[in-house]
Amino acid sequence: MRFRNLLTMLGLVASVGLAGCTTTSDGSKEVAETTKVEIFSGSYGKVTDAGFALPAIPIEKVNKKFHRQIVDYSTSEKPGTVVVDTRERFLYYVLPRGKAVRYGIGVGKQGFAWKGEAYIAWKQAWPTWHPPKEMAARKPDVAQYVEKGMDPGLRNPLGARAMYLFNEKGQDTLFRLHGTPEWASIGTAASSGCIRLMNQDVIDLYNRVTPGKSAKVVVQQ
Template structure:
Protein backbone atom coordinates (compact mmCIF):
# COMPACT_ATOMS: atom_id res chain seq x y z
CA UNK A 1 0.00 0.00 0.00
CA UNK A 2 1.19 3.51 -0.76
CA UNK A 3 0.59 6.13 1.88
CA UNK A 4 0.91 9.87 1.43
CA UNK A 5 2.28 11.66 4.47
CA UNK A 6 1.00 8.79 6.60
CA UNK A 7 1.51 9.14 10.32
CA UNK A 8 0.86 6.65 13.07
CA UNK A 9 -1.97 8.61 14.64
CA UNK A 10 -5.74 8.26 14.80
CA UNK A 11 -8.53 10.50 16.08
CA UNK A 12 -8.03 12.71 19.14
CA UNK A 13 -10.32 12.78 22.13
CA UNK A 14 -13.45 14.83 21.60
CA UNK A 15 -12.21 18.01 23.26
CA UNK A 16 -8.86 17.83 21.51
CA UNK A 17 -10.45 17.29 18.11
CA UNK A 18 -12.38 20.52 18.36
CA UNK A 19 -9.22 22.41 19.20
CA UNK A 20 -7.39 21.13 16.11
CA UNK A 21 -10.30 20.82 13.67
CA UNK A 22 -9.64 21.98 10.13
CA UNK A 23 -12.48 22.80 7.76
CA UNK A 24 -10.63 22.55 4.47
CA UNK A 25 -12.89 23.36 1.50
CA UNK A 26 -14.58 20.43 -0.19
CA UNK A 27 -13.73 19.78 -3.82
CA UNK A 28 -16.58 20.35 -6.29
CA UNK A 29 -18.78 17.30 -6.71
CA UNK A 30 -17.88 15.76 -10.05
CA UNK A 31 -20.04 12.67 -9.68
CA UNK A 32 -23.43 12.42 -11.32
CA UNK A 33 -25.40 10.02 -9.18
CA UNK A 34 -29.09 9.65 -8.51
CA UNK A 35 -30.24 9.21 -4.94
CA UNK A 36 -32.62 6.25 -4.71
CA UNK A 37 -33.31 6.49 -0.99
CA UNK A 38 -32.17 8.83 1.79
CA UNK A 39 -32.14 7.92 5.47
CA UNK A 40 -32.37 11.30 7.17
CA UNK A 41 -34.78 9.82 9.73
CA UNK A 42 -32.21 7.23 10.91
CA UNK A 43 -30.27 9.47 13.29
CA UNK A 44 -32.47 9.26 16.37
CA UNK A 45 -31.38 8.01 19.83
CA UNK A 46 -30.18 4.40 20.04
CA UNK A 47 -29.78 2.02 22.98
CA UNK A 48 -26.77 -0.09 22.04
CA UNK A 49 -25.03 -2.62 24.30
CA UNK A 50 -25.94 -0.61 27.38
CA UNK A 51 -24.95 2.76 25.92
CA UNK A 52 -27.50 5.47 25.14
CA UNK A 53 -26.38 7.14 21.93
CA UNK A 54 -28.02 10.57 21.64
CA UNK A 55 -29.94 11.73 18.60
CA UNK A 56 -27.98 13.68 16.00
CA UNK A 57 -29.39 17.11 15.03
CA UNK A 58 -29.24 15.94 11.44
CA UNK A 59 -30.84 19.14 10.14
CA UNK A 60 -27.50 20.80 10.99
CA UNK A 61 -25.61 18.38 8.73
CA UNK A 62 -25.61 19.07 4.99
CA UNK A 63 -28.12 16.68 3.41
CA UNK A 64 -25.57 15.30 0.96
CA UNK A 65 -23.72 13.81 3.95
CA UNK A 66 -26.82 11.93 5.13
CA UNK A 67 -26.77 8.17 4.55
CA UNK A 68 -28.33 7.30 1.20
CA UNK A 69 -28.47 4.68 -1.53
CA UNK A 70 -27.19 6.04 -4.83
CA UNK A 71 -26.51 4.88 -8.37
CA UNK A 72 -22.79 4.11 -8.46
CA UNK A 73 -20.94 2.69 -11.46
CA UNK A 74 -17.72 0.89 -10.51
CA UNK A 75 -15.72 -2.15 -11.56
CA UNK A 76 -15.18 -3.04 -7.89
CA UNK A 77 -17.19 -5.96 -6.56
CA UNK A 78 -20.02 -5.65 -4.03
CA UNK A 79 -18.74 -5.39 -0.48
CA UNK A 80 -15.85 -3.09 -1.43
CA UNK A 81 -15.44 0.15 0.53
CA UNK A 82 -14.38 3.18 -1.52
CA UNK A 83 -13.39 6.40 0.23
CA UNK A 84 -13.67 9.57 -1.86
CA UNK A 85 -11.52 11.88 0.25
CA UNK A 86 -11.99 15.17 -1.66
CA UNK A 87 -15.79 14.93 -1.54
CA UNK A 88 -15.93 13.44 1.99
CA UNK A 89 -17.89 10.33 1.00
CA UNK A 90 -17.54 6.64 1.82
CA UNK A 91 -19.25 4.17 -0.52
CA UNK A 92 -20.17 0.59 0.33
CA UNK A 93 -20.66 -1.10 -3.04
CA UNK A 94 -23.94 -2.98 -3.53
CA UNK A 95 -25.00 -5.27 -6.40
CA UNK A 96 -26.72 -3.82 -9.45
CA UNK A 97 -24.77 -0.59 -9.82
CA UNK A 98 -25.77 0.80 -6.43
CA UNK A 99 -23.92 1.84 -3.28
CA UNK A 100 -24.66 3.06 0.21
CA UNK A 101 -23.07 6.49 0.55
CA UNK A 102 -22.10 7.97 3.91
CA UNK A 103 -20.70 11.36 4.83
CA UNK A 104 -17.31 11.19 6.55
CA UNK A 105 -14.58 13.25 8.19
CA UNK A 106 -11.07 12.77 6.78
CA UNK A 107 -7.44 13.47 7.64
CA UNK A 108 -6.42 17.09 7.93
CA UNK A 109 -3.56 18.57 5.90
CA UNK A 110 -0.40 16.51 6.32
CA UNK A 111 -2.28 13.47 7.65
CA UNK A 112 -4.21 12.35 4.55
CA UNK A 113 -3.36 9.03 2.92
CA UNK A 114 -4.33 6.99 -0.10
CA UNK A 115 -4.00 3.39 -1.20
CA UNK A 116 -5.56 -0.04 -0.71
CA UNK A 117 -6.12 -2.07 2.42
CA UNK A 118 -8.57 -4.60 3.80
CA UNK A 119 -10.70 -4.84 6.94
CA UNK A 120 -8.78 -7.30 9.11
CA UNK A 121 -11.15 -7.15 12.07
CA UNK A 122 -13.80 -4.99 13.65
CA UNK A 123 -14.94 -4.21 17.18
CA UNK A 124 -18.03 -2.90 18.92
CA UNK A 125 -17.42 -0.15 21.48
CA UNK A 126 -13.63 -0.32 21.16
CA UNK A 127 -10.94 0.83 23.57
CA UNK A 128 -8.80 3.72 22.31
CA UNK A 129 -5.00 3.61 22.64
CA UNK A 130 -3.38 6.85 21.45
CA UNK A 131 0.13 6.39 20.01
CA UNK A 132 3.07 7.60 22.07
CA UNK A 133 3.78 10.21 19.40
CA UNK A 134 0.40 11.78 20.08
CA UNK A 135 1.00 11.78 23.83
CA UNK A 136 4.19 13.79 23.29
CA UNK A 137 2.22 16.45 21.44
CA UNK A 138 -0.87 16.22 23.64
CA UNK A 139 0.11 15.41 27.25
CA UNK A 140 -3.56 15.20 28.25
CA UNK A 141 -3.89 11.86 26.43
CA UNK A 142 -0.70 10.31 27.87
CA UNK A 143 -2.72 8.55 30.57
CA UNK A 144 -4.41 6.43 27.88
CA UNK A 145 -1.29 5.17 26.06
CA UNK A 146 -0.79 2.03 28.15
CA UNK A 147 -4.24 1.12 29.46
CA UNK A 148 -6.38 2.89 26.89
CA UNK A 149 -9.60 4.85 27.17
CA UNK A 150 -12.43 2.42 27.77
CA UNK A 151 -15.61 2.28 25.70
CA UNK A 152 -18.08 5.09 26.16
CA UNK A 153 -19.81 8.07 24.63
CA UNK A 154 -16.66 10.23 24.85
CA UNK A 155 -14.33 7.63 23.32
CA UNK A 156 -12.89 9.06 20.05
CA UNK A 157 -13.51 5.74 18.23
CA UNK A 158 -17.22 5.92 18.93
CA UNK A 159 -19.56 2.94 18.81
CA UNK A 160 -17.64 0.83 16.29
CA UNK A 161 -14.19 0.56 14.71
CA UNK A 162 -12.81 -1.34 11.72
CA UNK A 163 -9.07 -2.01 11.58
CA UNK A 164 -7.26 -1.70 8.25
CA UNK A 165 -4.29 -3.92 7.35
CA UNK A 166 -2.10 -3.89 4.24
CA UNK A 167 -1.61 -6.80 1.85
CA UNK A 168 1.37 -8.02 3.88
CA UNK A 169 -0.92 -8.47 6.87
CA UNK A 170 0.48 -5.52 8.84
CA UNK A 171 -1.67 -3.07 10.76
CA UNK A 172 -1.71 0.30 8.99
CA UNK A 173 -2.87 1.96 12.25
CA UNK A 174 -5.65 3.61 10.26
CA UNK A 175 -9.27 2.97 11.20
CA UNK A 176 -12.79 3.54 9.98
CA UNK A 177 -14.66 4.43 13.14
CA UNK A 178 -17.51 6.29 14.78
CA UNK A 179 -17.11 9.65 16.45
CA UNK A 180 -18.95 11.72 19.04
CA UNK A 181 -18.05 14.79 16.95
CA UNK A 182 -20.86 14.69 14.39
CA UNK A 183 -20.17 18.33 13.43
CA UNK A 184 -16.80 17.30 11.95
CA UNK A 185 -18.47 15.24 9.20
CA UNK A 186 -17.71 16.83 5.85
CA UNK A 187 -14.45 18.37 7.10
CA UNK A 188 -10.76 17.49 7.22
CA UNK A 189 -10.44 17.13 10.98
CA UNK A 190 -8.86 13.79 11.90
CA UNK A 191 -5.29 12.56 12.24
CA UNK A 192 -5.70 10.26 9.25
CA UNK A 193 -8.54 7.92 10.18
CA UNK A 194 -11.96 7.94 8.51
CA UNK A 195 -14.61 9.06 10.98
CA UNK A 196 -18.37 8.64 10.72
CA UNK A 197 -21.51 9.55 12.64
CA UNK A 198 -22.11 6.78 15.19
CA UNK A 199 -25.48 5.84 13.66
CA UNK A 200 -23.73 5.44 10.29
CA UNK A 201 -20.79 3.36 11.52
CA UNK A 202 -23.27 1.00 13.20
CA UNK A 203 -25.03 0.58 9.84
CA UNK A 204 -21.78 0.05 7.91
CA UNK A 205 -20.38 -2.30 10.57
CA UNK A 206 -23.37 -4.63 10.13
CA UNK A 207 -22.69 -4.85 6.37
CA UNK A 208 -18.94 -5.57 6.52
CA UNK A 209 -17.40 -9.03 6.81
CA UNK A 210 -13.74 -8.81 7.88
CA UNK A 211 -11.15 -10.55 5.73
CA UNK A 212 -8.96 -9.97 2.70
CA UNK A 213 -12.00 -10.04 0.44
CA UNK A 214 -13.30 -6.81 2.00
CA UNK A 215 -11.18 -4.28 0.15
CA UNK A 216 -10.84 -0.64 1.16
CA UNK A 217 -9.77 1.84 -1.53
CA UNK A 218 -8.88 5.36 -0.40
CA UNK A 219 -8.81 7.98 -3.16
CA UNK A 220 -7.25 11.44 -2.99
Protein backbone atom coordinates (compact mmCIF):
# COMPACT_ATOMS: atom_id res chain seq x y z
CA MET A 1 0.00 0.00 0.00
CA ARG A 2 2.84 2.40 0.89
CA PHE A 3 4.54 1.61 -2.44
CA ARG A 4 1.32 2.35 -4.32
CA ASN A 5 0.89 5.66 -2.47
CA LEU A 6 4.51 6.56 -3.29
CA LEU A 7 3.91 5.92 -6.98
CA THR A 8 0.78 8.08 -6.87
CA MET A 9 2.71 10.95 -5.27
CA LEU A 10 5.53 10.65 -7.81
CA GLY A 11 2.96 10.76 -10.59
CA LEU A 12 1.49 13.97 -9.18
CA VAL A 13 4.93 15.55 -8.89
CA ALA A 14 5.74 14.55 -12.48
CA SER A 15 2.48 16.02 -13.77
CA VAL A 16 3.15 19.30 -11.95
CA GLY A 17 6.68 19.40 -13.39
CA LEU A 18 5.38 18.82 -16.91
CA ALA A 19 2.72 21.49 -16.47
CA GLY A 20 5.47 23.98 -15.67
CA CYS A 21 7.12 23.31 -19.06
CA THR A 22 3.94 23.13 -21.11
CA THR A 23 2.49 26.23 -22.76
CA THR A 24 -1.11 26.42 -21.66
CA SER A 25 -3.66 28.96 -22.83
CA ASP A 26 -2.99 31.01 -19.68
CA GLY A 27 0.75 30.73 -20.22
CA SER A 28 0.44 31.87 -23.84
CA LYS A 29 -1.52 34.90 -22.75
CA GLU A 30 1.13 35.77 -20.19
CA VAL A 31 3.94 35.52 -22.76
CA ALA A 32 1.97 37.62 -25.24
CA GLU A 33 1.50 40.35 -22.65
CA THR A 34 5.22 40.51 -21.85
CA THR A 35 6.26 40.75 -25.50
CA LYS A 36 3.45 43.03 -26.66
CA VAL A 37 4.44 46.50 -27.89
CA GLU A 38 3.36 49.15 -25.39
CA ILE A 39 1.19 51.68 -27.24
CA PHE A 40 0.14 54.98 -25.66
CA SER A 41 -2.98 55.67 -27.71
CA GLY A 42 -4.68 57.01 -24.59
CA SER A 43 -2.16 59.85 -24.19
CA TYR A 44 -3.69 62.27 -26.68
CA GLY A 45 -6.46 63.86 -24.64
CA LYS A 46 -6.81 67.51 -23.66
CA VAL A 47 -3.76 68.98 -21.96
CA THR A 48 -3.43 72.25 -20.08
CA ASP A 49 0.21 73.26 -20.30
CA ALA A 50 1.71 76.58 -19.17
CA GLY A 51 -1.72 78.17 -19.45
CA PHE A 52 -2.37 76.86 -22.96
CA ALA A 53 -5.25 74.43 -23.50
CA LEU A 54 -4.13 71.88 -26.05
CA PRO A 55 -7.16 70.20 -27.64
CA ALA A 56 -7.53 66.45 -27.73
CA ILE A 57 -6.25 64.77 -30.87
CA PRO A 58 -8.74 62.45 -32.61
CA ILE A 59 -6.11 59.75 -32.44
CA GLU A 60 -8.40 57.13 -33.97
CA LYS A 61 -7.98 59.05 -37.24
CA VAL A 62 -4.19 58.67 -37.13
CA ASN A 63 -2.71 55.40 -38.37
CA LYS A 64 -1.95 53.32 -35.26
CA LYS A 65 1.66 52.78 -36.29
CA PHE A 66 2.21 56.51 -35.72
CA HIS A 67 0.90 56.42 -32.14
CA ARG A 68 3.58 56.77 -29.48
CA GLN A 69 4.85 53.35 -28.44
CA ILE A 70 7.79 51.50 -26.94
CA VAL A 71 9.26 49.03 -29.43
CA ASP A 72 12.19 46.67 -29.85
CA TYR A 73 14.96 48.62 -31.57
CA SER A 74 18.40 47.31 -32.47
CA THR A 75 21.00 50.05 -32.89
CA SER A 76 24.61 50.81 -32.10
CA GLU A 77 23.60 54.29 -30.92
CA LYS A 78 23.73 55.04 -27.21
CA PRO A 79 20.61 55.46 -25.08
CA GLY A 80 19.45 59.06 -25.25
CA THR A 81 20.18 59.32 -28.98
CA VAL A 82 17.39 60.49 -31.28
CA VAL A 83 17.20 58.65 -34.61
CA VAL A 84 14.91 60.09 -37.28
CA ASP A 85 13.82 57.75 -40.08
CA THR A 86 12.41 60.15 -42.66
CA ARG A 87 11.49 57.40 -45.09
CA GLU A 88 9.32 55.47 -42.63
CA ARG A 89 8.18 58.66 -40.82
CA PHE A 90 9.35 57.55 -37.38
CA LEU A 91 11.44 59.19 -34.68
CA TYR A 92 13.14 56.89 -32.17
CA TYR A 93 14.38 57.91 -28.75
CA VAL A 94 16.85 55.16 -27.87
CA LEU A 95 16.34 53.43 -24.52
CA PRO A 96 18.58 50.87 -22.79
CA ARG A 97 18.33 47.12 -23.46
CA GLY A 98 17.32 47.22 -27.10
CA LYS A 99 14.21 49.37 -26.72
CA ALA A 100 13.14 52.77 -28.02
CA VAL A 101 10.23 55.15 -27.76
CA ARG A 102 8.84 55.51 -31.28
CA TYR A 103 6.87 58.54 -32.40
CA GLY A 104 5.10 59.25 -35.67
CA ILE A 105 6.43 62.32 -37.48
CA GLY A 106 5.89 64.62 -40.43
CA VAL A 107 8.95 65.36 -42.54
CA GLY A 108 10.17 67.87 -45.11
CA LYS A 109 8.70 68.14 -48.58
CA GLN A 110 10.75 67.08 -51.55
CA GLY A 111 13.54 69.60 -51.92
CA PHE A 112 13.50 70.48 -48.23
CA ALA A 113 14.73 67.20 -46.79
CA TRP A 114 17.90 67.02 -44.73
CA LYS A 115 20.02 64.16 -43.41
CA GLY A 116 23.09 63.90 -41.27
CA GLU A 117 24.13 64.17 -37.63
CA ALA A 118 23.56 67.01 -35.23
CA TYR A 119 22.87 67.55 -31.56
CA ILE A 120 20.16 69.30 -29.57
CA ALA A 121 21.85 72.49 -28.44
CA TRP A 122 18.85 73.84 -26.60
CA LYS A 123 15.14 73.38 -26.20
CA GLN A 124 12.22 75.66 -25.52
CA ALA A 125 8.67 75.27 -24.26
CA TRP A 126 6.07 77.26 -26.19
CA PRO A 127 8.67 78.86 -28.46
CA THR A 128 8.44 82.02 -30.49
CA TRP A 129 8.59 81.25 -34.21
CA HIS A 130 11.04 83.10 -36.46
CA PRO A 131 10.70 81.85 -40.04
CA PRO A 132 13.95 81.92 -42.04
CA LYS A 133 14.31 84.62 -44.66
CA GLU A 134 14.23 81.99 -47.40
CA MET A 135 10.74 80.97 -46.30
CA ALA A 136 9.61 84.58 -46.12
CA ALA A 137 10.74 85.03 -49.73
CA ARG A 138 8.52 82.12 -50.74
CA LYS A 139 5.65 83.06 -48.46
CA PRO A 140 5.31 86.84 -48.09
CA ASP A 141 2.53 86.42 -45.51
CA VAL A 142 5.05 85.18 -42.93
CA ALA A 143 7.64 87.91 -43.62
CA GLN A 144 6.31 89.96 -40.69
CA TYR A 145 7.53 87.26 -38.29
CA VAL A 146 11.16 87.10 -39.45
CA GLU A 147 12.33 89.80 -37.04
CA LYS A 148 9.67 90.09 -34.33
CA GLY A 149 8.60 86.43 -34.35
CA MET A 150 5.19 84.86 -33.89
CA ASP A 151 4.13 84.68 -30.26
CA PRO A 152 3.66 81.26 -28.64
CA GLY A 153 0.20 79.83 -29.01
CA LEU A 154 -1.98 77.08 -30.38
CA ARG A 155 -1.52 78.29 -33.97
CA ASN A 156 2.24 78.73 -33.75
CA PRO A 157 3.88 76.36 -36.30
CA LEU A 158 6.42 75.17 -33.70
CA GLY A 159 3.66 73.96 -31.42
CA ALA A 160 4.15 73.29 -27.72
CA ARG A 161 7.87 72.52 -27.79
CA ALA A 162 10.94 72.96 -30.00
CA MET A 163 14.40 71.40 -29.92
CA TYR A 164 17.11 73.19 -31.91
CA LEU A 165 19.65 71.21 -33.93
CA PHE A 166 23.25 72.40 -34.23
CA ASN A 167 26.11 70.80 -36.14
CA GLU A 168 29.39 69.58 -34.65
CA LYS A 169 30.93 73.05 -35.18
CA GLY A 170 28.25 74.61 -32.98
CA GLN A 171 26.39 76.22 -35.87
CA ASP A 172 22.60 76.34 -36.04
CA THR A 173 21.37 74.03 -38.80
CA LEU A 174 18.00 75.87 -38.80
CA PHE A 175 16.32 72.47 -38.46
CA ARG A 176 14.08 71.74 -35.51
CA LEU A 177 12.26 68.93 -33.80
CA HIS A 178 8.99 70.57 -32.88
CA GLY A 179 5.31 70.17 -32.18
CA THR A 180 2.47 70.91 -34.55
CA PRO A 181 -1.26 71.54 -34.25
CA GLU A 182 -1.63 69.84 -37.66
CA TRP A 183 -1.97 66.26 -36.40
CA ALA A 184 -3.22 65.11 -39.82
CA SER A 185 0.22 65.88 -41.31
CA ILE A 186 1.87 63.12 -39.27
CA GLY A 187 3.09 60.41 -41.62
CA THR A 188 3.38 62.82 -44.55
CA ALA A 189 6.02 65.02 -46.18
CA ALA A 190 4.49 68.42 -45.55
CA SER A 191 6.94 70.60 -43.63
CA SER A 192 9.64 72.98 -44.77
CA GLY A 193 12.36 70.60 -43.67
CA CYS A 194 11.84 70.39 -39.92
CA ILE A 195 10.65 67.27 -38.11
CA ARG A 196 7.20 67.68 -36.59
CA LEU A 197 5.45 65.62 -33.93
CA MET A 198 1.98 65.79 -32.46
CA ASN A 199 2.01 68.25 -29.56
CA GLN A 200 1.35 65.59 -26.93
CA ASP A 201 4.28 63.60 -28.33
CA VAL A 202 6.72 66.49 -28.54
CA ILE A 203 6.04 67.26 -24.86
CA ASP A 204 6.93 63.66 -24.01
CA LEU A 205 10.14 63.78 -26.07
CA TYR A 206 11.08 67.20 -24.66
CA ASN A 207 10.89 65.81 -21.13
CA ARG A 208 13.30 63.00 -22.04
CA VAL A 209 15.96 65.10 -23.78
CA THR A 210 18.83 66.90 -22.03
CA PRO A 211 20.43 69.45 -24.40
CA GLY A 212 24.14 69.28 -25.07
CA LYS A 213 26.57 67.57 -27.39
CA SER A 214 25.64 64.21 -25.90
CA ALA A 215 22.07 64.74 -27.15
CA LYS A 216 22.91 63.27 -30.55
CA VAL A 217 20.42 63.34 -33.42
CA VAL A 218 20.83 61.12 -36.47
CA VAL A 219 18.60 61.93 -39.44
CA GLN A 220 18.33 59.13 -41.99
CA GLN A 221 16.74 59.10 -45.47
